[in-house]
Amino acid sequence: MTFEKIPYKIYLTEDEMPMNWYNVRADMKTKPAPLLNPATGTPMGFDDLRPVFCDELIRQELDNDTREIPIPQEIRDFYKMYRPSPLVRAYCLEEKLQTPAKIYYKFEGNNTSGSHKLNSAIAQAYYAKNQGLKGVTTETGAGQWGTALSMACSYLGLDCQVYMVKVSYEQKPFRREVMRTYGAAVTPSPSDTTSVGRAILKEHPGTTGSLGCAISEAVEAAASQPGYRYVLGSVLNQVLLHQSIIGLEAKAALDKYNIVPDIIIGCAGGGSNLGGLISPFMGEKLRGERDYQFIAVEPASCPSFTRGKFAYDFCDTGKVCPLAKMYTLGSNFIPSANHAGGLRYHGMSPVLSELYHEGLMEARAVEQTKVFEAAEQFARVEGILPAPESSHAIRVAIDEAMKCKETGEEKTIVFGLTGTGYFDMVAYEKFHNGQMTDYIPTDAELEASFAQLPKVPGQD
């Protein structure tokens, strides 16, 4: 094979790296709905959020107007340790598929956390440190976010307490050890270190935990220790802001070679990667400058966009967090036990939910056996062994490229390759051994879950 003049990988120089994050809310006509106090149902302001979140991060969370927010020098220095991330032209995949489509992916896995999560982890840790705090608390499921936060805290000399879903803590000891290498304290959740944990353990003695439960514990731990705040790796507006670095770099790399994408694809759990990747492109669409097709890809086993309700819901199981208006499957929804990898959160970023609600982006749900087929096909020609989460985007990118093969269209497809699957080999093993199965929740299951949505004034 010979390569065209577009390089295999487009790297920005350090001079070309973004100096500001981009806040897509500034260009949205309808802003995402505000967070509500779960007890009173009233919008939460700066003072309401201070016991839980860092001051500067609350400002970012509530700021619907400032288009560009400067990235502090110390964060830009940290970014230089693993950024810019490459925008890769998938020449080998194109050849394998014999498609006229041009495929690019923005690869965020070249760092020890193995994913894009580090982009927001360092920002949140920085603002906590800057506020003079001692440490932060968080939850982690599969462990990417916990690892990223541990790395950021270790770099800044900040204490890091991670509540890790018990089943992951026990079955994924390697991620736990990576976090410990970076000095984090990792506690299996539910635990007896919090009152919410003790209550859950009392009610369900044999439980292996859930993300929603770990969030409740981490929030309580932050609120009950002086000098600590809670941080979260997805869903929140501030996280999408920090993750806009992905899209900004991708856009700068494309602009360098005058490439204009037709389709932009990202996997979606809470929306951190998808939101970050599409933000600057969505900004152009919102401002009427250029049109793009955006596709969010979610697991068929946790289909918040495609089968969820757009409604105010709890963000956690313990119901201690603010209510957010989002596409949700209900806060008690837990994907079936055969679901591998992340993208298992019941809700979705309020920003993305609003954009989806307005018809500005599409969503597709895919089954995991099809996702792992795409993952293996990609690995064999492109080298990188992708995370199960990222492979959702690969699946749809391949599907779209195959459509181009049928129609003969030379569309330019960009997708987000959020990370590597090195800590997901149990799932790959199941796939290799033919033991991986799919599960699609029934309508009755979802209706039962929706029935538990909170009563909020003005909401059905």
Added chain:
Amino acid sequence: MTFEKIPYKIYLTEDEMPMNWYNVRADMKTKPAPLLNPATGTPMGFDDLRPVFCDELIRQELDNDTREIPIPQEIRDFYKMYRPSPLVRAYCLEEKLQTPAKIYYKFEGNNTSGSHKLNSAIAQAYYAKNQGLKGVTTETGAGQWGTALSMACSYLGLDCQVYMVKVSYEQKPFRREVMRTYGAAVTPSPSDTTSVGRAILKEHPGTTGSLGCAISEAVEAAASQPGYRYVLGSVLNQVLLHQSIIGLEAKAALDKYNIVPDIIIGCAGGGSNLGGLISPFMGEKLRGERDYQFIAVEPASCPSFTRGKFAYDFCDTGKVCPLAKMYTLGSNFIPSANHAGGLRYHGMSPVLSELYHEGLMEARAVEQTKVFEAAEQFARVEGILPAPESSHAIRVAIDEAMKCKETGEEKTIVFGLTGTGYFDMVAYEKFHNGQMTDYIPTDAELEASFAQLPKVPGQD
């Protein structure tokens, strides 16, 4: 912290990437000793090696004269998937150590095999494919080499059969699954698929295998299947040739900013990384153009340079491979059971052995608890979680930087960071839990091992 004008990471552009490998043997006055036929003790020529190795690779193995060997276009295209690898200025480590030394590392871990092994794997697979072969066989211990070869074979559509040391096969299932993702057939060794395997199983029914034994099986498998050849990831001259891409890129990156290293450090097992990293610099030293201090770092539990004998020895346990003249601990030497990670081969590259014998480079042996201390210190400030093997080089780089702190010297240190430790978390866990121990072989153990060196004419 603010950065000087030297960027955090120096990347070559695709235009700046090396077009040729560099063969350090061309500049050596005393060439490495030839491989000998284990049965007759006579030097092995092209025809003797053909049943086991690919033709073009034999030519490279025997070529002591050609200084520059062109890298075929298809290999250069594959290199573009994960190369150039960054030369990183360790600003954060320097600040942490408060040293006046300038530290750089050439990071080879940004690919799914997780190490530099892919540089030679793609070359060996390419020449096998080019010769019209069906497939290749090899052995792997911890799995880096087997993974790299699987990736290369999958890319080229070549069959790949890996004999994996049984204890690793069972205790490190994740590496095995990565290889399977790339379509390789992985067999635990010793196995009943070869006569040498069956003989070993009969004599030692409960054995968990060794690298030397897996080599014997892979060689037999190659020789007994039409259209197959054996390939090896270290020790051989051809491997050092392919790995010279590491040193060539590092040198080009340093030259771009007029940086001249004082000390170049690499970990050494069979010598593939160290040899590749230092080759072009050693060439300058051999030609009298410039002097450098080279330091090979090996485990105190497997100290072939610092305590081995420079002698002809078997390369494998089954004694089916050619004899090589090298620093060796004896082909029956196996590091103690508490040894974590790779760098466990009993011998050493004949090229590096000759250079060391002539006093052109130094060697140091370090204990693994000190190595993991350095690994953790590095991870916490530089982000990357290093492989145990690579961390040997980190240990000595830190030691040298601390000497500079004492003397005030502003030395420039370059070390090879060969890979990541994502599949070595069991070792990290032992270290965190205070369960990691050291072992240094006694003189009596080594003497007993040396007593079994083969009788070769002209050798004591």
